[in-house]
Each structure stands twice: as C-alpha cells, then as structure tokens.
Amino acid sequence: MGAPPGYRPSAWVHLLHQLPRADFQLRPVPSGFAPQEQGYQQALMLVAALAGLGLALSLIFIAVYLIRFCCCRSPEPPGAKSPPPGGGCVTWSCIAALLVGCAGIGIGFYGNSETSDGVSQLSAALLHANHTLSTIDHLVLETVEGLDKAVRSELTTLEEVLTPRTELVAAARGARRQAEAVAQQLQGLAFWQGVPLSPLQVAEDVSFVEEYRWLAYVLLLLLELLVCLFTLLGLAKQSKWLVAVMTAVSLLVLVLSWGSMGLEAATAVGLSDFCSNPDTYVLNLTQEETGLSSDILNYYFLCSQAISNPFQQRLTLSQRALANIHAQLQGLEREAAPQFPSAQKPLLSLEETLNVTEGNFHQLVALLHCRGLHKDYSAALRGLCEDALEGLLFLLLFSLLSAGALVTTLCSLPRAWALFTPSDDYDDTEDDDPFNPQESKRFVQWQSSI
Numbered sequence: 001m002g003a004p005p006g007y008r009p010s011a012w013v014h015l016l017h018q019l020p021r022a023d024f025q026l027r028p029v030p031s032g033f034a035p036q037e038q039g040y041q042q043a044l045m046l047v048a049a050l051a052g053l054g055l056a057l058s059l060i061f062i063a064v065y066l067i068r069f070c071c072c073r074s075p076e077p078p079g080a081k082s083p084p085p086g087g088g089c090v091t092w093s094c095i096a097a098l099l100v101g102c103a104g105i106g107i108g109f110y111g112n113s114e115t116s117d118g119v120s121q122l123s124a125a126l127l128h129a130n131h132t133l134s135t136i137d138h139l140v141l142e143t144v145e146g147l148d149k150a151v152r153s154e155l156t157t158l159e160e161v162l163t164p165r166t167e168l169v170a171a172a173r174g175a176r177r178q179a180e181a182v183a184q185q186l187q188g189l190a191f192w193q194g195v196p197l198s199p200l201q202v203a204e205d206v207s208f209v210e211e212y213r214w215l216a217y218v219l220l221l222l223l224e225l226l227v228c229l230f231t232l233l234g235l236a237k238q239s240k241w242l243v244a245v246m247t248a249v250s251l252l253v254l255v256l257s258w259g260s261m262g263l264e265a266a267t268a269v270g271l272s273d274f275c276s277n278p279d280t281y282v283l284n285l286t287q288e289e290t291g292l293s294s295d296i297l298n299y300y301f302l303c304s305q306a307i308s309n310p311f312q313q314r315l316t317l318s319q320r321a322l323a324n325i326h327a328q329l330q331g332l333e334r335e336a337a338p339q340f341p342s343a344q345k346p347l348l349s350l351e352e353t354l355n356v357t358e359g360n361f362h363q364l365v366a367l368l369h370c371r372g373l374h375k376d377y378s379a380a381l382r383g384l385c386e387d388a389l390e391g392l393l394f395l396l397l398f399s400l401l402s403a404g405a406l407v408t409t410l411c412s413l414p415r416a417w418a419l420f421t422p423s424d425d426y427d428d429t430e431d432d433d434p435f436n437p438q439e440s441k442r443f444v445q446w447q448s449s450i
Contacts, residue, residue, distance in 0.1 A: 007381035016272030051262030094412035104401030111394025121383025126203035261399035275385035303374035
C-alpha cells in the first residue's frame with residue numbers, strides 16, 4: 001500500500017516564492033524560509049515597509065491635491081448660483097469610489113472567512129494528532145500495567161500451584177519472561193511521552209491568536225462599511241457636518257488600510273516561503289523542540305515507502321512474544337488443568353489479560369503507522385498554505401481597493417462640499433411654525449393688542 005497523498009504547493013505559493021527579496025542594505029536575500037536569520041527578517045520588514053511608503057505617497061498626493069484645490073481655484077463671481085462646471089462629475093466620481101470600497105469590503109469579508117477556515121483546519125489537524133499521540137501513550141500504559149499485574153499475581157500464583165510439576169513451572173516461568181519482554185518492548189512505543197512540545201497547546205495558541213485577528217478584521221471591515229454608507233448619506237443629504245466627520249474618519253481608515261496591507265503582504269510572502277518547502281523547516285524545528293530522532297520524524301512527516309517504520313522491530317518482537325505466551329498458556333491449560341483444578345482460575349485470568357493485550361497491540365500497530373499522523377500533517381499544511389494563504393491574498397486585495405477608494409474619496413469630498421447648496425435656516429420654515437421669527441413677532445403684537 002502506497003503512502004497517502006501529501007501536500008503540493010499551489011501556483012500562488014510558487015508565484016510569491018519567486019518574488020525577489022532584499023535586506024535593509026538592498027542586498028539579495030534567499031527566498032528560503034528562515035525566520036531566525038536577521039537578513040530574512042529585514043526582507044519581510046522591507047515588504048511591510050512598502051505599504052508605509054504607499055501611505056506616505058497617498059497622504060502627499062491628497063495634501064498636494066487639496067492645496068491646489070484651495071489655493072488655485074478661480075473665485076466665483078458674486079451672486080453666482082449655478083454650480084461650477086464639472087461638479088456633477090466630481091460627485092459621481094466620489095460615489096463610484098465609495099461603491100468600489102463597498103465591493104472591496106465584500107472581498108475582505110470573504111478573505112477573512114477563508115483565512116479563518118484555513119487556521120481552523122490547522123487547529124483541527126493539531127488536535128487530531130494530539131488525540132492520536134495521547135491514545136498511543138494510553139494504550140501502551142494500559143497494556144504494560146496489565147502485563148505487570150499478570151506477572152505479579154496470576155503467574156506467581158500459577159507457579160506456586162504447579163510446584164509439584166517442574167516442567168509446568170518452567171513453562172509458567174517462560175510465559176513470565178515473555179510477558180516481561182513484551183512490556184519492555186511496548187514501553188519504547190510511547191515515543192511522545194515526556195516530550196515538552198504539545199500539539200494541544202500549539203492548537204490552543206493558534207486558535208487564540210486567530211480569534212483576535214478575525215475580530216480585528218471584522219471591526220475594520222465594519223468601520224469602513226459605516227464610513228462608506230454615512231459618506232453616501234452625507235452626499236445625498238448634502239450634510240456638511242456629516243461629510244466633515246466622515247472625511248476625518250476616512251483618513252483614519254486609510255492609515256489602517258495601508259497598515260493592514262503591510263502586515264498581509266509580509267505574512268503572505270513569509271507563508272509562501274514556508275509552504276514552498278515545509279518539510280525541512282518542520283523537521284528541524286520539531287527535532288529541536290522534542291529531541292526525537294530523525295528516523296521517527298522522517299517516517300511520520302514524509303511517510304514514504306523508502307523509509308521503514310522505526311518501531312517495526314519492536315512490534316515484530318512483541319507479536320512473537322505474544323504468540324509464544326498464547327501457546328504456552330494453551331499447553332498449561334491442556335496439561336495442568338486436569339491435574340491442578342486450582343490452576344484454572346489464574347489461567348482464565350491470564351487468557352483474558354492476553355486477549356486485551358492483543359487487542360491493544362493491534363490498535364497500536366494501526367496508530368503507529370505513518371498514515372494517520374501524516375494525514376493530519378498534510379491537512380494542516382493544506383489549511384495553512386491553501387485556504388489561509390488564499391484568504392490573505394483576498395484581504396490584500398481588499399486593502400488595496402480600500403486604500404484607492406479612500407484616496408479618491410478624500411480628494412473628491414472637498415470639491416463636493418463646495419457644490420452643496422447654501423441653506424437658509426429661515427427660508428425653509430413654514431408659515432405656521434411657532435418657532436418662525438416672523439410668526440413669533442405677530443404673536444407678540446397680537447398679545448399687546450389684547
């Protein structure tokens with residue numbers, strides 16, 4: 001039976017992995033994933049700094065545009081009531097930019113969901129791997145304890161009962177030695193016992209960070225959605241105070257959009273480097289954290305037919321010892337039971353212990369095969385390198401559309417403001433309004449005449 005299908009890097013991973021990288025001195029940096037090296041850290045920080053450069057250019061462009069608009073526009077003739085030419089185009093360009101921003105928000109919600117799904121798949125794979133490792137430890141402990149109990153009680157009692165027959169005592173002692181050998185071999189199968197690295201703890205840490213990351217993006221998306229909706233409302237109602245407030249909030253959201261873009265770009269590049277060749281880094285890190293031998297780690301992480309099971313010898317010896325114990329107990333039951341009726345009870349107890357041991361042994365054989373843990377490893381990589389990376393790219397597209405829409409909006413809102421019709425607080429009041437000054441004056445005159 002061949003090894004289970006593993007993870008294969010996607011086209012996005014290859015594309016991002018081929019992008020050039022440089023440190024702060026603009027020296028080329030290899031694209032291999034090496035987060036502990038200073039040059040690689042500087043390369044990722046430089047990728048994030050590109051978003052800071054984009055923010056600076058955006059603010060400079062907005063400032064230059066607004067200064068030119070305020071200082072270089074021609075004065076309107078006194079008493080002019082018609083809007084300046086091109087006013088409708090400015091308003092509609094602002095509305096179009098806001099609609100593009102709303103479309104980007106939808107993309108952002110999708111990307112945030114995809115990233116969360118990928119991280120959830122990673123956490124689920126870690127939890128399943130932790131369950132497998134815990135089950136192996138539990139089965140080994142249960143089996144060894146059962147064999148130790150059988151050696152101390154049933155076999156000791158059986159030897160005492162069979163004392164008159166030396167050949168039967170020798171057979172019982174042989175079964176004792178075989179049981180002790182099985183227990184010794186099985187203790188070496190719990191390879192994860194005492195390892196400081198816990199997949200459960202890693203899954204909890206990942207879920208904790210992802211929960212706050214997801215919440216932060218939801219709040220950012222909702223904030224930008226509110227900005228777009230209230231800005232459109234301000235344009236429709238020609239409300240100057242609402243447009244002024246949304247202009248200030250839009251500037252804040254612009255800074256947040258460029259900041260999130262830098263984090264997303266650096267994370268996507270680093271994740272693509274990891275996903276292009278994850279086995280080497282994961283093997284080295286796991287060996288460093290756990291102290292396990294490379295034979296065990298290569299067997300489970302690679303699960304190749306060229307790599308043999310490092311526990312095969314122990315499993316073979318245990319299986320042979322269990323078969324010998326079973327044969328010896330059958331011989332004792334056939335020879336000793338008719339002559340020593342008191343030996344029947346320990347023999348039945350030993351048969352029951354042997355059946356439980358064989359059942360646990362077959363479960364251990366299945367759990368110790370590389371298929372299960374390698375399937376969890378491949379599922380974790382697919383969640384991280386496919387769904388999560390795809391979600392990051394959609395979030396990057398959202399940040400880019402958001403930044404472009406907000407820059408266009410911030411440049412258009414002052415010109416749209418200038419097109420608003422001046423309002424007279426008293427012209428729009430109705431004649432029967434008691435708060436109308438003219439109506440109040442007539443009311444005072446009426447009281448005086450009375």
